[in-house]
Amino acid sequence: GQNIDQPTEMTATEGAIVQINCTYQTSGFNGLFWYQQHAGEAPTFLSYNVLDGLEEKGRFSSFLSRSKGYSYLLLKELQMKDSASYLCAIMDSNYQLIWGAGTKLIIKP
Amino acid sequence: GAVVSQHPSWVICKSGTSVKIECRSLDFQATTMFWYRQFPKQSLMLMATSNEGSKATYEQGVEKDKFLINHASLTLSTLTVTSAHPEDSSFYICSASGGLDYNEQFFGPGTRLTVL
Numbered sequence: 001g002q003n004i005d006q007p008t009e010m011t012a013t014e015g016a017i018v019q020i021n022c023t024y025q026t027s028g029f030n031g032l033f034w035y036q037q038h039a040g041e042a043p044t045f046l047s048y049n050v051l052d053g054l055e056e057k058g059r060f061s062s063f064l065s066r067s068k069g070y071s072y073l074l075l076k077e078l079q080m081k082d083s084a085s086y087l088c089a090i091m092d093s094n095y096q097l098i099w100g101a102g103t104k105l106i107i108k109p
Numbered sequence: 110g111a112v113v114s115q116h117p118s119w120v121i122c123k124s125g126t127s128v129k130i131e132c133r134s135l136d137f138q139a140t141t142m143f144w145y146r147q148f149p150k151q152s153l154m155l156m157a158t159s160n161e162g163s164k165a166t167y168e169q170g171v172e173k174d175k176f177l178i179n180h181a182s183l184t185l186s187t188l189t190v191t192s193a194h195p196e197d198s199s200f201y202i203c204s205a206s207g208g209l210d211y212n213e214q215f216f217g218p219g220t221r222l223t224v225l
Contacts, residue, residue: 041219048213100152
């Protein structure tokens with residue numbers, strides 16, 4: 001079966017660093033995506049990993065280990081506007097996205 | 110970047126009526142468009158995948174006669190919710206992909222449907 005796991009909710013402090021983990025088991029793998037979704041809005045693209053390793057993009061970094069079925073999204077220098085849900089999604093062998101349930105990140109001052 | 114628009118952004122309708130939602134790719138040709146539904150505090154649920162000029166592929170459990178999808182051109186797909194009922198109230202989001210190396214999906218802003 002297909003399964004994507006990520007924590008339901010996390011809390012962090014403004015200015016700090018937070019790591020959101022995602023583990024997966026899917027039929028086929030054509031890449032892993034991280035999306036940010038603010039309440040009442042559509043998801044927005046953050047990152048894409050298809051090879052093992054770390055991809056850095058400003059304050060956000062994403063890591064992938066295909067052998068472990070594991071990824072994380074690292075957010076540095078947290079800002080209040082980073083409060084949102086973060087969705088991990090796998091593109092399967094049919095090039096369809098399989099979505100995790102999302103991690104709600106709460107940033108406190 | 111690639112832009113996808115959706116119209117309307119929100120709609121309120123009476124039970125039993127039909128509602129049409131449009132999804133447009135504004136600056137690229139979308140070979141594939143996806144329709145999602147998202148209930149509060151839940152993840153995105155894929156309803157159907159449509160390729161231009163062919164019939165949509167519906168996910169298991171999604172009634173094709175109730176959720177009519179038309180992908181008439183490379184820039185436009187429509188979702189019609191027929192005979193809407195209160196349980197159809199949800200956030201409907203379309204996404205489009207086309208020609209990129211990793212088939213990134215670009216999302217529309219979503220349509221919030223409330224059926225009274």
